[in-house]
């Protein structure tokens with residue numbers, strides 16, 4: 521087995537170094553440059569011939585990232601990389617999982633096709649699986665999924681006494697129920713109606729009197745932040761303490777981080793997307809998931825992702 525080579529797309533340097541250290545890999549370099557007309561120049565500065573290449577690229581704000589990522593993977597193949605895997609701690613375009621109105625693009629499927637064509641395997645953290653049972657419903661390549669719930673539980677255990685875990689909508693119940701069970705806390709799930717991209721209504725259905733418990737909101741994604749903001753306002757209006765807001769992926773569109781800070785909420789996220797709120801490290805679990813893919817590929821007789 522040759523030593524795997526880890527290459528981070530811009531902005532992914534910290535995660536790339538962490539994974540290379542944990543998995544005993546080398547760090548490779550690439551050069552990216554935007555021409556005045558917006559086209560991309562890309563050059564792999566490290567020889568990838570016969571190497572198992574792992575490209576690390578979290579996919580928040582994905583449109584600007586996807587094309588350079590596809591160029592990097594295609595170039596690596598042209599230059600003889602043995603395998604090209606993708607670690608995308610945040611996997612974009614998972615929420616458009618159905619044609620809600622005639623003519624809509626089901627972009628989750630289309631992005632899955634692009635990435636399945638470009639890469640040999642994929643590891644990500646808590647993809648937004650709502651109407652899909654698993655990534656295998658849309659990805660044709662082996663996938664590894666890191667579950668952040670145990671890490672969120674560990675953070676709450678170490679930092680919050682007497683927590684009451686609250687999910688802002690029914691989709692969050694998978695994380696909320698797992699975290700509450702892990703730490704032996706009570707939980708509730710609120711009811712959310714989405715009226716628009718930046719407009720949600722949340723009702724307190726299911727929220728009992730919190731007493732002295734600390735409300736801890738847990739969701740997979742903070743995007744515009746409206747879900748968390750409305751939930752925070754509702755919980756505070758009911759006379760409880762200002763909740764701690766925990767999300768696996770902090771996208772923070774529209775300065776959502778500043779709006780949540782103004783509302784008095786403490787925000788905690790995983791480092792799937794680099795941000796000042798990162799307090800939950802997913803790198804160890806990502807490394808374990810990559811190794812697990814290696815092992816199961818070996819057991820199934822197919823060639824191993826890191827070879």
Ligand code: R5P
Pocket residue numbers: 688689691692717720739740741742743744745746747748
């Ligand atoms: C929705 O299904 C997700 O679980 C999140 O609740 C949602 O993406 C959050 O979006 P926003 O921050 O824009 O309200």
